[in-house]
Amino acid sequence: MRYAKRGPLRFTSHRDFARAFERAVRRAGVPVAYSQGFTPHPKISYASAAPTGVASEAEYLEIGLQAPVDPADLRAALDGALSPGLDVLDAVVATGGSLADRIEASSWRVELPEVAPEALRAAVDAFTAAAEVQVERMTKQGRRTFDARGAVIAIDVATPTPTPSGGPAVPCAILEVVVRQVTPSVRPDDVLSGLRVVAGLEPPVPPRVIRLAQGTLTAQGEIVDPLDADRDGATIGER
Numbered sequence: 001m002r003y004a005k006r007g008p009l010r011f012t013s014h015r016d017f018a019r020a021f022e023r024a025v026r027r028a029g030v031p032v033a034y035s036q037g038f039t040p041h042p043k044i045s046y047a048s049a050a051p052t053g054v055a056s057e058a059e060y061l062e063i064g065l066q067a068p069v070d071p072a073d074l075r076a077a078l079d080g081a082l083s084p085g086l087d088v089l090d091a092v093v094a095t096g097g098s099l100a101d102r103i104e105a106s107s108w109r110v111e112l113p114e115v116a117p118e119a120l121r122a123a124v125d126a127f128t129a130a131a132e133v134q135v136e137r138m139t140k141q142g143r144r145t146f147d148a149r150g151a152v153i154a155i156d157v158a159t160p161t162p163t164p165s166g167g168p169a170v171p172c173a174i175l176e177v178v179v180r181q182v183t184p185s186v187r188p189d190d191v192l193s194g195l196r197v198v199a200g201l202e203p204p205v206p207p208r209v210i211r212l213a214q215g216t217l218t219a220q221g222e223i224v225d226p227l228d229a230d231r232d233g234a235t236i237g238e239r
Contacts, residue, residue, distance in 0.1 A: 002090040009085030010055040024081035033064035047100045056211035092230040102226035106214040113172040120173035123199035133194040148194040151186035154178040
């Protein structure tokens with residue numbers, strides 16, 4: 001299944017979403033399968049969840065069922081049982097293989113209010129020219145230093161959409177970046193840390209980040225929806 005985190009619900013943590021989704025499963029009467037043992041749990045697994053505070057149009061999960069269910073009906077039932085902003089977009093019947101193994105890269109859009117596009121362009125040029133860019137981040141294993149440059153497949157400055165009056169629709173610089181799935185993972189905030197390292201770029205206000213896509217990576221650098229491998233040609237609705 002593919003779902004989105006939109007608007008204020010982007011501040012929902014992964015744990016909070018998991019709880020909300022399990023409640024939605026119960027409310028929708030989904031015949032979910034459970035694990036064995038003394039403390040059975042619903043068979044739901046998540047693939048590469050976005051950080052708290054980050055919006056996303058491309059979050060994925062797998063759910064095991066006790067009985068066949070039409071994917072379109074399942075999508076609609078779960079979407080209706082979740083709060084607006086946590087939106088179930090797509091569902092297909094799995095044909096085998098791990099969903100997590102199909103997540104090779106992510107595409108992100110980062111809006112940087114009060115940052116001039118020219119300043120962002122100069123920082124991106126410096127980042128691209130660097131052989132590596134070492135950044136630091138606190139992880140579960142403690143503070144880690146790693147290369148933020150090697151995982152970046154593509155990085156560019158987007159052109160703001162002009163308004164009818166001729167001014168920019170979004171008064172900020174816009175960064176578009178495609179990042180390969182590596183360990184430790186390189187996130188948009190790590191790329192921004194890298195821009196600070198190579199060019200001293202310091203956004204004055206917090207960025208607005210959205211994940212646009214994630215999935216398998218083609219030789220041309222395009223990201224393919226991981227659910228495409230399971231589709232049988234049926235059309236499943238999306239809101």
